[in-house]
Amino acid sequence: xxxxxxxxxxxxxxxxxxxxxxxxxxxxxxxxxxxxxxxxxxxxxxxxxxxxxxxxxxxxxxxxxxxxxxxxxxxxxxxxxxxxxxxxxxxxxxxxxxxxxxxxxxxxxxxxxxxxxxxxxxxxxxxxxxxxxxxxxxxxxxxxxxxxxxxxxxxxxxxxxxxxxxxxxxxxxxxxxxxxxxxxxxxxxxxxxxxx
Amino acid sequence: xxxxxxxxxxxxxxxxxxxxxxxxxxxxxxxxxxxxxxxxxxxxxxxxxxxxxxxxxxxxxxxxxxxxxxxxxxxxxxxxxxxxxxxxxxx
Numbered sequence: 001x002x003x004x005x006x007x008x009x010x011x012x013x014x015x016x017x018x019x020x021x022x023x024x025x026x027x028x029x030x031x032x033x034x035x036x037x038x039x040x041x042x043x044x045x046x047x048x049x050x051x052x053x054x055x056x057x058x059x060x061x062x063x064x065x066x067x068x069x070x071x072x073x074x075x076x077x078x079x080x081x082x083x084x085x086x087x088x089x090x091x092x093x094x095x096x097x098x099x100x101x102x103x104x105x106x107x108x109x110x111x112x113x114x115x116x117x118x119x120x121x122x123x124x125x126x127x128x129x130x131x132x133x134x135x136x137x138x139x140x141x142x143x144x145x146x147x148x149x150x151x152x153x154x155x156x157x158x159x160x161x162x163x164x165x166x167x168x169x170x171x172x173x174x175x176x177x178x179x180x181x182x183x184x185x186x187x188x189x190x191x192x193x194x195x196x
Numbered sequence: 197x198x199x200x201x202x203x204x205x206x207x208x209x210x211x212x213x214x215x216x217x218x219x220x221x222x223x224x225x226x227x228x229x230x231x232x233x234x235x236x237x238x239x240x241x242x243x244x245x246x247x248x249x250x251x252x253x254x255x256x257x258x259x260x261x262x263x264x265x266x267x268x269x270x271x272x273x274x275x276x277x278x279x280x281x282x283x284x285x286x287x
Binding site: 015016017028031045061068069076078079173177183184187191192195 | 220
């Protein structure tokens, strides 16, 4: 059964750029930068297949799966939060951003445990090309997660307002788009580093 | 953009999450259970590309965006997936 619910009981499905145009320029730039990272991993895999497959075998897939699920779930919470802020602004909407932040913090803690376990086992960025890419690219991604957490804190404060202007909704959407970008980039990093 | 569409009581966002989690399990299976290296690579890259599209379309709300933005996103996804498959020796 398909239902439509709407605060104004007025169906409105306008075509417009989600968030601010500037965030999409940033998304495009980041996608291009990470495309280079993805290509470098694939090239390394093609040129040093044995080393890459043996190194990949030393990763604990459970960390990667847990982090993927945390980011996907965090994205869902943030997307619901934005939807609720648009349709029925209220102080209660902050819970969705709080849950999203919880997932992000879980990702960071999990990543620290994973790196720590690898370093204790004797793996470092100088072990081989696979581990160099592993630490550098997941490290750059981790910086994105930390910035994203800062953005979500800002959105959490904004979401507590009982009314939001169109401009504020755009800001909320832009912040959420950045958080989803962090999720999206992880999906391909996870595939290339943990699954190939 | 004020409409929340529900299917069987769940929002489309929640359904998208179920699809993404299901595809994560599928990608995991491709990465561990398949005997053929080519099938592993193809399965893992294509599954990742579909997940990325779902995130873009649903969570980043490209479904409400002007066509050019959605097409640019899909074009990037097709190009990067194809390049990765080429470099990994599948195409």
